[in-house]
Amino acid sequence: MLLQVRNLDVSYGARKTVEGVCLELERGEILSIVGESGSGKTTVIRAVMGCLPGAGRVSGGDIVYEGRSLLGNTPEQWRAMRGTAMSMIFQDSGAMLNPIRTIGSQFVDYIRAHAPQKSAADAKEQACEMLARMFLPNVENVMRSYPFELSGGMRQRVGIAMAMTFSPRLLLADEPTSALDVTTQAQIIRQIVDVRNEYNAAVILVTHNLGVASYMSNKIIVMKSGRVVESGPREQVLFHPRDEYTKTLLDSVPVIGGEPYYERIGE
Amino acid sequence: MSESANNAPVVLDICGLTKKFPLEDGRFLTACDNISLRVYKGQTLGIIGESGCGKSTLVRTILQLHPATSGEVMYNGENLLEATGEKRRQNRRRIQMVFQDPTAAFNPKMKIKDILCEPLRNFGLIKSRDVDAKAAELLRMVELPEDFKDRYPHSMSGGQRQRVGIARALALEPEVIVCDEATSALDVSVQKTVCELLIKLQREKNIAYMFICHDLGLVDLMCRQVAVMYLGNVVELIEGRRISEACRHPYTRALLKVVFKIDFARGEKIEPLAGEIPSPVDLPPGCPFQTRCPQCMDMCRRHKPALREVEPGCHVACHLYS
16 A cells, blocks of 8 residues: 555644545556535645645544655655655646746756756756656757746656656645646656556546546545545446436536537526 | 618627738737627627637727727727727726636725716716716616725625626716626626626616637526637638537537436436637638538538528528528
């Protein structure tokens, strides 16, 4: 078992925003957390990464990674794990990057922060190699660019390249394609699946797009108001949902060629 | 005046609309290139395409948020683009807009009732003492509780705010409402209820929508008429038929292939188009889609295909069908 979250509660001050979340993940598995905004999906993966914002803290339950509880981690231990044992892809990787520094200089810094023994030249070489692996065209040019000079899809590829640099065993992706166009979204989703296959990493994908969850996942968790309303293997959740809320969600997804809204409501 | 498949008259006739933005170095960015579309009364025209394809520029030009380079937009026998001054201002009553981000579209310091009645005040159509009653009526129309009128935008959810956005667009009783990605920021279950509300209002008030969206699935369910845009051009126009069966253009087909559906078979793969939309500055001659088209021919690099009807209800701009 790579990751086990048991009865996780997360509170902001006195208010519990996530309650009793359980999940299990083996290497190579993709788990999707779906649900509406405000349902606590992002809070769960932030708790796993140890980076809850502000007054957020884990107030109950346990998070076990490779047999060891993460809750007692010191800040140093967290820093050692992030980027190498687990890493995160954000909704807009452009916002994660410093806007007034080039991609190259940040990427090199990032590599050397985790691998101080590397020379700047080695780090640069590794950065270029990672970018090329993500099918970014003209890698040298990307290294010299500022984040705003790249398109949303390219920035997201840079984010994935950075996240995968140290072959983490767990990849957390927070709405990685929500800000992208349909074709770019499809490219990035395929890339995340390829990355999983190449590194045999486990992936937790937070998304509100049930189609994306259907395409990628082995397991799906449905959240509502901070609680898990349904979880299980992909087929079970999508094709034999038991919870009413899951059914509502599935029913709301527009299906091409389905009965049009303009005919559903009586003429 | 021509009519749609089910005999609805035309409300907006967009003819050869072109919008070019001059760049500092003397070149031009062509955002909309010779676009002709018809919006029918009480019906929905869907516009799809990737970001940067000119969908938003098109509606902004129609709304005269910036001047057109050439072309005309006919409404009731008049060219809207020629109107100036007070005449132009009065024309705005006929076409209203619902924006993508309802948080950014409202003044956070105004109460909902003032937001809703501001369009009426602008045209001197309401007295102060009627504001409460009118706001309550508009809120009822979009299925929100009346007491929301004294709230501020921040104390509402995204879906509720978008309903207020729709109510504000309805205030002036327009004939056309432009929904620019109006449901993209909403959760899928909320999106569905907002779409159903839009359809219900359309039935009651016979409003025409221009529904801009990048979700092919949603457009297919919302619109009887769909225009597919690519690099400032309408490359396909489907009227009165379903996209999935009628579409011919390689770009539309590629878009269909990247729709994430719920019932993926195991091992089924999506096949995204390679590359990204090219820059709309100084476009090469020929078909705008030539650089990404899997079926690009020699002719496509030389001549730009015109939009023509290849079978009833299906207009395509592609050399494969000429």
